[in-house]
Amino acid sequence: xGTQGQNDSSRxxxxxxxxxxxxxxxxxxxxxxxxxxxxxxxxxxxxxxxxQMLGYQRNENARSIRPGQPSGLVGVAITNIAxxxxxxxxxxxxxxxxxxxxxxxxxxxGEDSARERQLIADFIGRQVEGLILVPSGGRSDxxxxxxxxxxxxxxxxxxxxxxxxxxxxVDDIGGALRGTQAxxxxxxxxxxxxxxxxxxxxxMRRFQGFRQALVAAGLAADPRHVRLGQNDISEAALAxxxxxxxxxxxxxxxxxxxxxxxxxxKAIGELLAHGRPLETMPALVSFDSFELSELMPVPxxxxxxxxxxxxxxxxxxxxxxxxxDPDAPAVVVEMPTVVRNSRR
Amino acid sequence: xGTQGQNDSSRxxxxxxxxxxxxxxxxxxxxxxxxxxxxxxxxxxxxxxxxQMLGYQRNENARSIRPGQPSGLVGVAITNIAxxxxxxxxxxxxxxxxxxxxxxxxxxxGEDSARERQLIADFIGRQVEGLILVPSGGRSDxxxxxxxxxxxxxxxxxxxxxxxxxxxxVDDIGGALRGTQAxxxxxxxxxxxxxxxxxxxxxMRRFQGFRQALVAAGLAADPRHVRLGQNDISEAALAxxxxxxxxxxxxxxxxxxxxxxxxxxKAIGELLAHGRPLETMPALVSFDSFELSELMPVPxxxxxxxxxxxxxxxxxxxxxxxxxDPDAPAVVVEMPTVVRNSRR
DNA sequence: TTGATTATTGGTAACGATATCATGAAGAGT
DNA sequence: ACTCTTCATGATATCGTTACCAATAATCAA
Numbered sequence: 001x002g003t004q005g006q007n008d009s010s011r012x013x014x015x016x017x018x019x020x021x022x023x024x025x026x027x028x029x030x031x032x033x034x035x036x037x038x039x040x041x042x043x044x045x046x047x048x049x050x051x052q053m054l055g056y057q058r059n060e061n062a063r064s065i066r067p068g069q070p071s072g073l074v075g076v077a078i079t080n081i082a083x084x085x086x087x088x089x090x091x092x093x094x095x096x097x098x099x100x101x102x103x104x105x106x107x108x109x110g111e112d113s114a115r116e117r118q119l120i121a122d123f124i125g126r127q128v129e130g131l132i133l134v135p136s137g138g139r140s141d142x143x144x145x146x147x148x149x150x151x152x153x154x155x156x157x158x159x160x161x162x163x164x165x166x167x168x169x170v171d172d173i174g175g176a177l178r179g180t181q182a183x184x185x186x187x188x189x190x191x192x193x194x195x196x197x198x199x200x201x202x203x204m205r206r207f208q209g210f211r212q213a214l215v216a217a218g219l220a221a222d223p224r225h226v227r228l229g230q231n232d233i234s235e236a237a238l239a240x241x242x243x244x245x246x247x248x249x250x251x252x253x254x255x256x257x258x259x260x261x262x263x264x265x266k267a268i269g270e271l272l273a274h275g276r277p278l279e280t281m282p283a284l285v286s287f288d289s290f291e292l293s294e295l296m297p298v299p300x301x302x303x304x305x306x307x308x309x310x311x312x313x314x315x316x317x318x319x320x321x322x323x324x325d326p327d328a329p330a331v332v333v334e335m336p337t338v339v340r341n342s343r344r
Numbered sequence: 345x346g347t348q349g350q351n352d353s354s355r356x357x358x359x360x361x362x363x364x365x366x367x368x369x370x371x372x373x374x375x376x377x378x379x380x381x382x383x384x385x386x387x388x389x390x391x392x393x394x395x396q397m398l399g400y401q402r403n404e405n406a407r408s409i410r411p412g413q414p415s416g417l418v419g420v421a422i423t424n425i426a427x428x429x430x431x432x433x434x435x436x437x438x439x440x441x442x443x444x445x446x447x448x449x450x451x452x453x454g455e456d457s458a459r460e461r462q463l464i465a466d467f468i469g470r471q472v473e474g475l476i477l478v479p480s481g482g483r484s485d486x487x488x489x490x491x492x493x494x495x496x497x498x499x500x501x502x503x504x505x506x507x508x509x510x511x512x513x514v515d516d517i518g519g520a521l522r523g524t525q526a527x528x529x530x531x532x533x534x535x536x537x538x539x540x541x542x543x544x545x546x547x548m549r550r551f552q553g554f555r556q557a558l559v560a561a562g563l564a565a566d567p568r569h570v571r572l573g574q575n576d577i578s579e580a581a582l583a584x585x586x587x588x589x590x591x592x593x594x595x596x597x598x599x600x601x602x603x604x605x606x607x608x609x610k611a612i613g614e615l616l617a618h619g620r621p622l623e624t625m626p627a628l629v630s631f632d633s634f635e636l637s638e639l640m641p642v643p644x645x646x647x648x649x650x651x652x653x654x655x656x657x658x659x660x661x662x663x664x665x666x667x668x669d670p671d672a673p674a675v676v677v678e679m680p681t682v683v684r685n686s687r688r
Numbered sequence: 689t690t691g692a693t694t695a696t697t698g699g700t701a702a703c704g705a706t707a708t709c710a711t712g713a714a715g716a717g718t
Numbered sequence: 719a720c721t722c723t724t725c726a727t728g729a730t731a732t733c734g735t736t737a738c739c740a741a742t743a744a745t746c747a748a
Contacts, residue, residue, distance in 0.1 A: 012468070012493045012601075014734055025698045031738055038544050038696060055491055060469040061405040062413060062734035065703045069736080071405060073449075082652065087431035090475070094425070094452055103466060105417075106450040108438055120446060124356070125404045126417075146401055233635075261423075269638045291577075291597045291606050295613045296639055308426065344619075358704055369728050374706055383724055406704035409733045413706080 013054040022050035049227040054242045064127055073124030074318065077107050077133045085258050085288055085307045086134070089156065091125060092311020093132055100319055102129065111231060113138030124151055130318045132311075134248075135160040137200045138327030152321040156314040158201035159332070166321060167247045170305050172287075174204050175337030176209025179285040179303040180254060185215050187272060187282060188252040192225035192243045194236055194264055194279065206287055207255040226248045236263020237270070244271065244282065252283040263285035268295060268298060294344040305335055357398040365396035371447055374406040377402060388592070392615045396671030408471055415482065418662065419442040421451045421468030421477045427600050429632055429651045430478070433500065436655020437476055447474065455575060464646045468495055474662040476655075479504040485572060496665040497572050502545035503676070510665060511676045514649050516631075517682030520553025522597060523629040523647040526683060528561050532596040532627060536587045538580055538608055539600030547572065550600040550631055564597035569594045580607020588626065596627040605630035605644075612642060644686040649679055 007143065015026040024043060027140060031039050034048040039047075050056070052122045064071040074097050078086040094104050105123060109116040113195075116136050120143070123131055130152045135143065140160040155167040183191055193210055196203030207228075211221055224246060227239035236259055243250065244267060255261035261284065268281050289304040313333060359370040366373065370386060371577060375383050376391040381499065382389075394400070397616060407417040418441050422430040430622040438448050449467060449549055453460040459481050464487070467475055474496045479487065484504040537554055551572075555565055570582035580603055588611060599605035600649030605628065612625050625642045633648040656678060665672075 003609065015736090016710095016734080026734090027694085027698060027736075029397075033517075033699090034736085041694070043696085051694090057465055057469045059409065059470050059471060059734055060466075062409040063736080064737055065409065065734085066405040067404065067703060069703090080435070081425070082428070082435045084426070084428040084431060087425045090450070091424070091426045091452065096452075098451075103470070104450050106434070106438075106448050107442075108435065110548065121401055122404075124400045126447070127403060127405050129455060149399065149401075170362070194653045215414055265636055265639060269636070273638075292613070292636065292640070294617075295609060295641055357708090360704080363713075370704085371728060372726085376708085384726065387726085402706055406724090406733095407706080409704085409735085410706055411733060413733090 012059070012163035013056045015056075015197070018047065018050045018056045019054065022046040025156055034237070050116070067220045070129050071127040072102050073105055073126060073128045075107070075120070075126070075128040075131045075132070076100050076122070077109055077110050077119050079134055079136055079294050080110050081106070081108055083258060084290075085315035087315075088307035089134075089311040092308035092309075093312075093315045095308070096312050096315035096319065101121045105127040106265055109134075109136045111136045113140075124148065124304070128155070132156055132314050132318060132324075134158060135163075135201070137197070150326065152318060152326065154314045154318045155322070156310060158175040160201070164330050166317045166330050168310055168317060168335060169332065170202070170310070170335050172336050173212070175303040175305070175339065176206040176254070176256070177213045178337075179287060180213035180341045181208050181216075182287055182301045182341070183252045183254070183283060184213060184219075188224065188250075189217075189219060190225070190248065190250040190252070192227075192240075192250035192253045192282070193221060193256070194227050194230060194239055194253060194260040197229040201258065205231050210254055210256075222248075222250070226246075230260055230263065233259055233266065234292060236260040238263075240264040241270065244268075250282060252285070253285075254285045256287050258286070258288035258290055260289065262290055265296060265298075272297065296342060301339060302342055303337050303339050305337045310335055348634050356403070357400045357439040358403070359400075361495075362394045362398055362400045365397065366390045380637045387431070396657075406663065413516075414473050415471040417449055417470060417472045417603045418446050418659070419449050419451070419464070419472040419475045421463050421475070422455055423453050423455050423468070423478055423480055424453055424531065425450070426549035427602060428634075432651035433478075433655040435659075436530065436652035436657075437659045438655075440656050440659035440663065452479045453478075455480045458477055459482075461486045464492075465551050468492065474498070474666055476662060477498055478502060478544075479507075489533075491520050493605045494670065496662055496670065498658045498662045498665070500654060502596070504545075508574060510674050512661060512679060514546070514675065514679050516549035517553040517556070517648040519649070520550040520598070520600070520631060522681075522683045523631060523645050524557035527598070527627060527646045528557060528563075528630055530627070532594075533561075534566065534569070534592065534594040534596070536594035536597045536626070537565060537585075537600070538571050538574060538597060538604040541573040542568065547600065554598055554600075563680070566592075566594070568592075571600050574604055574607065576638045577603055577607045577610065581610040584608040584611035588612075594626060596629070598629045598631075600631050602630070602634055605632065607633060609640060623634070627644055633679070640686060645683065646686055647681050647683050650682045654679055 017028045019026045019029045030048050032044045034162050036044050063069050076093055081087055097104055107119040113136055132154050132159045135155055143160055143163045153165045159167050184289055225243050230236040230239050253264050255264050283299045285301040287303040289302045293300045293302050359373045363370040363373045373391050376388045380388050407413050420437055441448055450464040457480050460683055471677045475684050476498050478501045484507050486506045487504055497509045503511050539551055542548055569587050574580040574583050599608050627643045629645040631647045637646055647675045
């Protein structure tokens with residue numbers, strides 16, 4: 001009935017069947033499909049017709065077991081795709097990878113080191129040409145080059161202790177410092193902090209930037225107003241509410257990532273809905289931008305960087321490694337951040 | 345130096361090398377790795393030690409070329425990961441897939457039918473066990489079951505014309521109708537519309553629900569206030585500004601998806617920043633929720649459904665198909681939507 | 689016309705893993 | 719002691735593809 005694909009057996013056709021139909025050897029089919037060097041045009045046409053007729057699709061897995069044949073896959077492990085930050089990151093990786101004819105296998109670690117280890121092993125088992133990982137912290141011996149058997153690895157956003165590989169990170173310290181500075185400049189002196197667990201790379205660095213800014217202003221962080229380790233919006237909202245309801249509540253909050261910023265704003269929304277006056281609501285610094293920050297009821301200072309560009313950068317580093325010297329020294333690129341007020 | 349992985353050659357070890365080290369045949373290694381039936385415990389231990397020692401990782405691609413051996417891969421093609429809606433969708437698919445021991449290969453079509461075709465072909469070439477696709481519209485002969493050679497396909501969010509396969513869609517018509525109704529109920533009579541191209545499945549259905557609600561109220565859509573085909577936030581913002589600046593500007597806007605809703609709100613933010621009074625700003629219906637909708641300066645009616653659940657549902661249907669009868673009739677599930685006001 | 693070169697094609701083997709069958713050893717039942 | 723199982727193991731062949739080499743035909747220089 002259809003114009004093609006007459007053989008509707010459920011098995012996929014192979015070179016052999018194409019060869020049979022075209023009246024040539026499998027080798028000639030293979031050659032035709034790989035550029036047609038040393039195959040007569042007329043024969044090539046016969047092969048192409050047979051491919052069309054059968055709906056033949058080369059088995060990339062079989063192809064990749066031959067030595068020297070790349071798999072065309074790049075493994076990407078992030079902590080959480082639901083976070084639009086990482087969605088954008090993955091998109092950036094895909095931008096570059098698809099330009100280079102590679103596909104992405106995506107996995108999420110959920111900040112779990114054991115799952116990360118398993119994911120990496122699986123990626124390697126699938127013969128990925130390279131790995132891009134947002135490491136989740138914890139033990140990281142599974143990331144050592146000798147464990148990866150020559151598969152290049154690029155870390156993104158965070159580095160991993162004791163692992164000497166290419167990495168793209170963000171100017172966490174500077175960004176946090178300047179973001180905090182912006183709050184101090186407009187007179188805030190009691191600033192709460194909502195952030196990642198201190199054991200994570202970015203968590204540590206952003207907190208460090210935050211403290212540096214306070215110290216420079218002769219202030220110190222009030223431990224009662226510091227909450228670490230919230231991993232999703234609802235945990236962040238709870239922590240924010242808690243801080244805002246405490247005695248001597250801070251007049252501003254520093255949210256060290258997207259999830260904590262959104263959670264803090266949800267908490268503020270709740271308090272407003274319960275009748276707390278707008279004037280008592282804190283200002284906010286958000287490390288990582290989020291959509292519509294300019295429409296928030298409280299002033300928001302955004303410490304922004306382009307997650308998609310971070311992904312592009314990571315992928316670019318990976319391909320540079322794949323094209324070039326696998327043993328060249330590891331490179332760490334620090335991407336700049338932009339601090340801006342959500343309101344003009 | 346490390347406690348394991350002594351052989352630091354860059355090539356990956358194979359069963360053969362493990363077998364040699366353990367003093368057994370490759371077959372015994374394979375058996376051990378697949379559950380250890382019919383292998384003495386002591387021998388299994390030797391094999392496991394050798395695996396550890398060499399850092400052996402089974403080559404899944406080689407494995408999958410044997411007939412009957414599944415690849416463990418599910419192909420997921422969405423239009424755009426940067427849209428958090430699809431990020432959540434992908435996460436939902438991954439939830440179920442990883443439970444079932446499968447990995448996801450992710451690709452983005454960018455609403456481009458040719459790219460979709462190529463992506464699907466590539467996925468099939470990689471021997472995916474199944475496909476989950478948000479179809480981008482346009483020709484869809486490449487989605488016909490006979491072209492897919494028995495690889496199960498589940499469509500999500502949208503259906504494709506003339507393609508009779510499993511699908512999970514959303515109650516677009518009912519959601520749009522009830523969302524519009526909510527605006528009519530509070531007295532709006534001039535409602536603008538920002539939506540997908542009318543050729544897309546959801547675009548058509550949501551517009552249909554919108555019009556049904558108007559017709560039921562004895563009204564009609566004003567063509568000057570209908571804008572279709574905006575694919576990203578900035579295009580949506582331009583369209584929204586245009587509508588809002590036009591004579592007889594509507595008092596409310598219906599945004600048929602997340603991107604258009606955010607774009608409309610950005611436009612509103614701009615206008616407010618330029619001094620337009622809040623009272624002249626339109627109310628909004630957003631089909632698809634977005635973060636912090638409750639903090640928006642204008643009232644927002646959200647027509648919500650759970651994208652992650654949509655992904656889970658699609659994956660569940662795929663596995664049901666993989667486990668069960670490949671020839672059972674296609675099933676279409678319509679997920680309900682919830683209409684709510686962003687403010688209490 | 690002849691020998692040499694080149695272009696086109698196919699045969700064979702190999703990639704890594706495993707299903708199948710064959711082999712041998714150990715134990716059970718008579 | 720002897721057959722009948724059962725268990726543990728290995729040899730071989732195979733999956734789909736392509737590198738390598740051999741074989742043939744076509745072209746060219748002298």
